[in-house]
Amino acid sequence: MSSSLSALLSATFYERGDDHLVELIHQRDTAAHRRLHSLDVAVYDPAGKLLATPPVDPGREVLDLGALVEEIPGVPDRVMVAFDTRYDERIFPYRPHQYAYLHRRGSTAPALYYAVNAVLGGVPDRIGVTTMNNFETYLFRRAPFAERYSVLLGCLSRFAAVEAQVYAHYGRERTSREVRLEPRTHLEVEVPAEHGGERLDRVELKALFRLAAYVVGRRAATGELVLFDHLFTYFK
């Protein structure tokens, strides 16, 4: 491998029934910049079992996760999809991460567009975050919307389990939940919208190592996604 290449390991979650398209590169005018050097895609079930490593042409610009995942026999309702990428740094001139388009087929909810979590940049001076990025937060509106909230967590470490704490703040009250993720596992941590008569203000995630993490809002009645967003680090 050339030493001029940069690396990006990112991850998202695919749920059955979604239109979910990941932009593997940043769109550019020059065709020469629209090709990754290499791309390994891996699909994991919640227990960390490797379900598939489907071959994907690194020259592809946009990847349809639905077409990719729903072909896997016995695939569960939600899987973690990891993208292990080597690329020419001109493809991601700023902070390297991919974007994705997401919509549940048949849902009346609007389509969402989001930044895919860059879990490990591979090359520290290229990931744009040189301070601690495993202590993060996210704020919520306080009105009583018909939504339920959660944090989706995925562990991309190879050998070590990751311990994490999810704090939820309700006015002056705070609840916490500790979770332990074995390598390649993932789980959804529910965050109640109310506690002790107070609405959810914000959530915090503290982890030993960087996790793939998304704040999730779902329509209470149907589970359709209306929020799928990254958290914000305390240490920019």
Add this chain to the structure above:
Amino acid sequence: MASPLRAFVRRVLGVVRTPTYYLPWLTRPGITCTLILHNVEARFQPGSNVGPFSVTAIQHDADGTMVRRYQTELTDSTSTVELALDPTRDGCGFVTVAGERMISDFFVTLSDGHDYTATHGRGEFVEHYPARARVVVRVLGSLLALVGRTIPAFARDQYLYASADSRSHLLLMNLSNVPNRIRVTVGGDGTALGATLLTLPPMGSRLLDTTRLAARSGQGTVVRRAHLEGNAWFNLYLVGAGPRDLAGPLSLMHVK
């Protein structure tokens, strides 16, 4: 336009860049837009984490005029203020937010009253062209507009999506004090499908229904490439829509 050339032209014209934090806003019948202002990311930053924090937000309408100036205060680094923005006839634009020792990303939310979607703003800049430079840009821009072109000072690329029950549109924001002619071309699989030249007033915005440029064809979710060129600094947010398109619930999302 290449970066060094752009920087040179900027110097010659005397363009000043003012650091500015901004968020897009959008209102429609039945859709409200609310900001979440806070400074929680300063919680562990000595020198920045002691309140109160005074915050000013200026809401610009699609025509660039100020809709309203909001003044509020955060008592400490963990307090939040929800700021409901005024709806207008055009129903889109951007809000600039400023405050001393504010180092947090603010949220913008869209709600139909049942649920809400959210994204965050951008800390960038607004370009101020002196009077002489504004004349140059206007004259050159007017000439190029006769043939459907613009001064390609800045360019952006963005994938667009359309399926039977969802699609993405563009909210374009002119972050400068000159009229910004933005040429948008949409293509797919190596073919040009449509193009338009929009003129955004200073500090103005435009919600672009992308399906008017390229109708969806085929099965599944169709991906198109949009290329945008403008004569001054601009940015865009994606507007996500469901089966009711722009008449239904919507989402906003920042781009790279």
